[in-house]
Amino acid sequence: MNPLSVSRRDILKTLAVGAASGSVLQIIPAKAAEFAHQAVHNEKSASATGKYTPKFFSARQYELLTNLCDTIIPKDEKSGGAVEAGAPEFIDLLTSENEDFQLILGGGLMWLDSTCVDRYSAAYLDCKPGQRKEILDLIAFRKNAKADPSLSQGVNFFAFLRRATCDGFYTSKIGIADLQYIGNTSVHEFPGCPPLPEA
Amino acid sequence: MAQVIRSPKTYDVCIIGSGAGGGTAAKILTEGGLNVVLLEAGPNVNPEKDFKMFLWPYDLPHRGVGVAGRAAKDFGEFLAPNGSWNIEGEPYTSAPGANFQWFRSRIVGGRTNHWGRIALRFAPIDFRSKTRDGLGDDWPMSYEELAPYYDKVESYIGVFGTRENVSSAPDGVFLPPPKPRCSDLVVKRACDKLGIICIPSRLAILTRSVNGRLPCHYCGQCGRGCVTASNFSSSQVLIPPAMKTGKLTMVTGAMAREVLLGKDGKAEGVSYIDKATRAEKRVNAKAVVLAASACESARLLLNSKSSQFPDGLANSSGTVGRYLTDSVGSDGGGIVPVLEKMPPHNHDGVGGMHMYIPWWKFDRKNDFPRGYHIEFGGGRDMPGVGMFNGLCHDEEGYGARLKQRARETYGTHIGLSGRGEMVPNPDTYCEIDPNVVDKWGIPVLRFHFKWSDYELRQAQDMQETFRAIIEAAGGEYKTKTAIDGQYPFGIREGGKIIHEVGTARMGADPKSSVLNSYCQAHDVKNLFVMDGAPLVTNPDKNPTLTIMALAWRASEYLLDQAQKGNLA
Numbered sequence A: 001m002n003p004l005s006v007s008r009r010d011i012l013k014t015l016a017v018g019a020a021s022g023s024v025l026q027i028i029p030a031k032a033a034e035f036a037h038q039a040v041h042n043e044k045s046a047s048a049t050g051k052y053t054p055k056f057f058s059a060r061q062y063e064l065l066t067n068l069c070d071t072i073i074p075k076d077e078k079s080g081g082a083v084e085a086g087a088p089e090f091i092d093l094l095t096s097e098n099e100d101f102q103l104i105l106g107g108g109l110m111w112l113d114s115t116c117v118d119r120y121s122a123a124y125l126d127c128k129p130g131q132r133k134e135i136l137d138l139i140a141f142r143k144n145a146k147a148d149p150s151l152s153q154g155v156n157f158f159a160f161l162r163r164a165t166c167d168g169f170y171t172s173k174i175g176i177a178d179l180q181y182i183g184n185t186s187v188h189e190f191p192g193c194p195p196l197p198e199a
Numbered sequence B: 001m002a003q004v005i006r007s008p009k010t011y012d013v014c015i016i017g018s019g020a021g022g023g024t025a026a027k028i029l030t031e032g033g034l035n036v037v038l039l040e041a042g043p044n045v046n047p048e049k050d051f052k053m054f055l056w057p058y059d060l061p062h063r064g065v066g067v068a069g070r071a072a073k074d075f076g077e078f079l080a081p082n083g084s085w086n087i088e089g090e091p092y093t094s095a096p097g098a099n100f101q102w103f104r105s106r107i108v109g110g111r112t113n114h115w116g117r118i119a120l121r122f123a124p125i126d127f128r129s130k131t132r133d134g135l136g137d138d139w140p141m142s143y144e145e146l147a148p149y150y151d152k153v154e155s156y157i158g159v160f161g162t163r164e165n166v167s168s169a170p171d172g173v174f175l176p177p178p179k180p181r182c183s184d185l186v187v188k189r190a191c192d193k194l195g196i197i198c199i200p201s202r203l204a205i206l207t208r209s210v211n212g213r214l215p216c217h218y219c220g221q222c223g224r225g226c227v228t229a230s231n232f233s234s235s236q237v238l239i240p241p242a243m244k245t246g247k248l249t250m251v252t253g254a255m256a257r258e259v260l261l262g263k264d265g266k267a268e269g270v271s272y273i274d275k276a277t278r279a280e281k282r283v284n285a286k287a288v289v290l291a292a293s294a295c296e297s298a299r300l301l302l303n304s305k306s307s308q309f310p311d312g313l314a315n316s317s318g319t320v321g322r323y324l325t326d327s328v329g330s331d332g333g334g335i336v337p338v339l340e341k342m343p344p345h346n347h348d349g350v351g352g353m354h355m356y357i358p359w360w361k362f363d364r365k366n367d368f369p370r371g372y373h374i375e376f377g378g379g380r381d382m383p384g385v386g387m388f389n390g391l392c393h394d395e396e397g398y399g400a401r402l403k404q405r406a407r408e409t410y411g412t413h414i415g416l417s418g419r420g421e422m423v424p425n426p427d428t429y430c431e432i433d434p435n436v437v438d439k440w441g442i443p444v445l446r447f448h449f450k451w452s453d454y455e456l457r458q459a460q461d462m463q464e465t466f467r468a469i470i471e472a473a474g475g476e477y478k479t480k481t482a483i484d485g486q487y488p489f490g491i492r493e494g495g496k497i498i499h500e501v502g503t504a505r506m507g508a509d510p511k512s513s514v515l516n517s518y519c520q521a522h523d524v525k526n527l528f529v530m531d532g533a534p535l536v537t538n539p540d541k542n543p544t545l546t547i548m549a550l551a552w553r554a555s556e557y558l559l560d561q562a563q564k565g566n567l568a
Helices: A003-021 A030-046 A059-072 A087-097 A099-120 A129-139 A142-147 A149-170 A173-178 B020-031 B067-073 B129-133 B143-157 B182-194 B234-244 B294-303 B337-341 B389-395 B400-409 B453-472 B544-563
Strands: B005-016 B036-039 B248-251 B254-261 B267-274 B279-290 B328-335 B355-357 B372-378 B413-420 B429-437 B443-448 B527-529
Touching: A059 A087, A059 A099, A059 A149, A087 A099, A087 A149, A087 B067, A099 A129, A099 A149, A129 A149, A142 A149, A149 A173, A149 B389, A149 B400, A173 B400, B005 B020, B005 B267, B005 B544, B020 B036, B020 B234, B020 B279, B020 B544, B036 B279, B143 B544, B182 B337, B182 B355, B182 B372, B182 B413, B182 B453, B234 B248, B254 B279, B254 B294, B279 B294, B279 B544, B294 B429, B294 B443, B328 B453, B372 B453, B389 B400, B413 B453
Parallel strands: B005 B036, B005 B279, B036 B248, B279 B527
Antiparallel strands: B254 B267, B267 B279, B328 B413, B355 B372, B372 B413, B429 B443
8 A cells, every 4th residue: 555645545535534624723823734735746756657546536437527528628828738737736626625616517527428428429538529528518508508408418518617617727836927926935025016907 | 520720820810712803912921021821712723734725625525615514504615624603512592583693603713714814894884873863872982082093013923905076985095906896897887977986995905015914816715715824814913923922822622611700809810611621710800801702701691690790790780782783794696798708807806895885875865774894896806606506506407518508607796795883773682591501511602583674674775776887887796685585685594694783882971871981881981892792783894803803902902901000
């Protein structure tokens, strides 16, 4: 047994107890959090493929999740995308702990595959690029569910995944740099606002 | 049979609770030479270990929302150890139809570890509410009597602000304020167009060194706790000087259950549960100061029954638990496109608002009594979970466009929060639930809570003002509220603003109040209450500064009485 993964499980367990108790202990001690974060990092670097092992999603589902995250926030000329930023890992971690996430995302991924089989006779990842784009363009907008109510579950799922992907991306080093946030540091005097144009 | 463990020593004073009120009492009483034992229900706080200054979201595996995302429902996992609306094993109940949310912090320093540091004086008119509009009651003291203690507190803890001469928001002893953020300038311009007063805020954060505490380093993270104690917390600013006197005995993990009454009708000590061993222990003291938070102190009084006080200690008036109020709270926000034009810049500043809107309609007739202030913020804050929920909802879609719109709209959101005065009403109070005890065996509180039309009209006015400000700034107001349902005009549940006060109010008449103006029980002269409970009204000023000013004044009085031998 890998002693590292045991310690991480133990820590996550401790944290879960703290959160459930709602006590002051629900705030993760920084050291434990850093350790857990480091453990994820070490696990990834230690594994032969350098890949994260999903805690909730099956390998196939995780592949689908990763593909969707990449589509929601892709790499472009300015910065990396959601996958590089670790969004799928963040989403899998929260999903492994939260039954609502499990239903919405776990069920949602299955809905997407079933719908693609109905429409295109292939699961999403086996569809042609044009077919993938077609179904995503349908479930990415609320107005489509008004026109075709059979899409409403898909629209809800995709809205949830879009928010979760943004959360994962914009809390990462890459995402924060992409927004050009400047701060979280010690400054002697607060400089105030640069000249503000008229509205 | 469990044995009660009695301490052989008799202290001069036993204080229950180490937050704003208890910390102030501990400092003044120990520096005055009294031997004090302080009971705190939670653990000690260790800033070096417990505070998450300078951490990034990606330093935590849950990026700030905690296991299963649950911490997002409180304040997130970056916050200083703070407590919650729900503490495992320590329930409270709500009467049918009431939904009161009771926030408790079990830790040295209490809620001052994470609070917003908003330090506003009550105004002269706030002490004369009944004279003003016939509602509620006047205080048994005037602003002028309390003003010297506001001066002392501000001078000691450090509060920034500016002298503005606005009658609803008295000036104090101020350090210079930080420069405005872009979001402040946008709101200020809009307010100027609308004739709304918008001034530098008043926060207990140091912009200059005070008593050896370093000035702010402008990381914007006061809520996480400050390792350099550049903001005020009881645990870092009041407890240490009390400890330094050598006169303070701190007992952590001590859950007070009853104030003990002697045969002579005076408090003689406190019975508490030692959480670590679950043993009941007793400390003896010549005077007792309750500073456990307004509702916790009321609970203690109501649970301290005796033949002399069958309805609870110091409760001959029957008013303990009554006159409960919280601030009226309604929030909103919008997108202001002019902010898209700002170049990337450090927007962090202090942890909290640099400017605010004090109550400005004091010179006209309004369709609700009293008033509210508006807190606001926004701009290029550190990204976090949930920051782009609004964008996702508005833009929908995916891919390159979504990413580009996030870049463009980042920093353009402005959020506004109205915080107003609730008038006490007979349907809002707390009492002991006859059927429920907590895991320490202590009977719990049951809450009754109701907003009246006064508060609902105030919340409506807040929403209309938020919209006017955002639109005057050239933006789009995004918040939608209904006129009915669970949250009419976006009004929050009682207790959600965490300004609950009034449950052992002071007054000139012992028949309708619990305490005199020195926070001393009318019925028991060596018993004091020094938290939010004594407040007669709950004006639109966050109560912490007033809790400290009252506690400072009451502690000086207690000290004087002790020295004269009037308490023994």
